[in-house]
Amino acid sequence: MKTAFIGLGNMGLPMAVNLTKTFDVIGFDLSEKALLSAVAQGIRCSNSIASAVNGAGTVITMLPDGKSVKSVLAEISQTVEQETLIIDCSTIDIATAREVHDDMSKRGLQMVDAPVSGGTAGAAAATLTFMCGGEPSAIERARPLLESMGKRIVPCGPAGAGQAAKMCNNMILGVSMIAVCEAFTLADKIGLDRQAVFDVVSTSSGSCWSMNTYCPVPGIGPKSPADNDYKPGFAAALMLKDLTLSQDAAQAAHAATPLGAHAQSLYKSFVEQGHGAEDFSAIIKALAVVKRERAA
Numbered sequence: 609m610k611t612a613f614i615g616l617g618n619m620g621l622p623m624a625v626n627l628t629k630t631f632d633v634i635g636f637d638l639s640e641k642a643l644l645s646a647v648a649q650g651i652r653c654s655n656s657i658a659s660a661v662n663g664a665g666t667v668i669t670m671l672p673d674g675k676s677v678k679s680v681l682a683e684i685s686q687t688v689e690q691e692t693l694i695i696d697c698s699t700i701d702i703a704t705a706r707e708v709h710d711d712m713s714k715r716g717l718q719m720v721d722a723p724v725s726g727g728t729a730g731a732a733a734a735t736l737t738f739m740c741g742g743e744p745s746a747i748e749r750a751r752p753l754l755e756s757m758g759k760r761i762v763p764c765g766p767a768g769a770g771q772a773a774k775m776c777n778n779m780i781l782g783v784s785m786i787a788v789c790e791a792f793t794l795a796d797k798i799g800l801d802r803q804a805v806f807d808v809v810s811t812s813s814g815s816c817w818s819m820n821t822y823c824p825v826p827g828i829g830p831k832s833p834a835d836n837d838y839k840p841g842f843a844a845a846l847m848l849k850d851l852t853l854s855q856d857a858a859q860a861a862h863a864a865t866p867l868g869a870h871a872q873s874l875y876k877s878f879v880e881q882g883h884g885a886e887d888f889s890a891i892i893k894a895l896a897v898v899k900r901e902r903a904a
């Protein structure tokens with residue numbers, strides 16, 4: 609049976625390309641540009657959600673936010689058969705994730721929230737980690753599809769648990785990216801070679817994904833958005849969304865997350881200054897300006 613893939617952006621397109629190697633995939637995206645890129649990469653595409661999901665055994669969504677997931681799933685649930693499995697790989701808030709699980713369940717549809725980690729490089733290499741929330745039987749049904757796009761499938765608990773895990777992960781990512789950017793900003797000021805910073809930190813106790821895999825300065829480490837003029841990758845606006853999700857959850861649960869809160873405020877002002885469409889590692893440019901202002 610065919611698998612419908614809705615949302616063919618920076619992540620969705622390379623994921624769908626890997627899925628096509630094993631499964632019969634039909635894609636859909638609202639953006640004409642995204643559809644053209646998908647067709648150029650060999651994905652069969654449809655010109656409406658309804659025709660993409662008609663007769664699909666599984667529907668996978670990879671969308672920007674909870675609002676788009678809610679509206680797409682509401683539309684899908686009118687069209688698909690009861691046996692259809694819904695897998696939402698977008699990063700969204702836990703409350704919306706639970707709400708859509710509930711809505712799908714009322715229509716007799718099984719669903720898994722399965723947000724991902726690994727970035728666009730992980731999506732292209734099919735090495736993503738999927739954090740799964742939902743009934744164990746639904747997660748097992750999703751497993752073969754997820755395995756064609758990723759390396760690790762981690763059942764995290766009931767509906768929404770995948771989103772909860774993703775939110776914790778990305779709070780660490782936002783904080784660690786800023787920490788790595790600060791280290792390079794400091795190194796520049798004190799005359800320490802950037803390559804030396806990478807060679808030491810990437811093999812020392814400061815090592816982390818933001819340094820080792822996604823270095824925020826050009827010409828250092830593996831290729832990253834810094835080598836492509838900070839074209840995303842993972843847009844700063846999406847990082848702000850994720851940090852806001854974790855701060856909302858922390859506030860509701862009375863959890864102390866002061867560094868998460870500070871990272872959110874730095875990304876908020878970065879996005880407000882018009883940098884939302886740049887990669888989130890571009891925040892190093894804003895930190896360099898802060899340093900100059902302080903020095904002046």
Ligand code: NAD
Binds near residue numbers: 672725
């Ligand atoms: P993106 O903006 O590149 O892609 C989203 C796509 O969804 C776009 O092509 C857009 O046209 C399409 N879309 C929006 N509304 C739609 C609708 N109603 N119907 C059909 N298509 C619609 O975003 P992305 O970077 O691919 O991220 C997608 C999701 O994955 C987000 O939730 C993000 O937080 C998460 N994520 C991104 C990364 C990353 O590195 N980029 C990593 C992990 C998780």
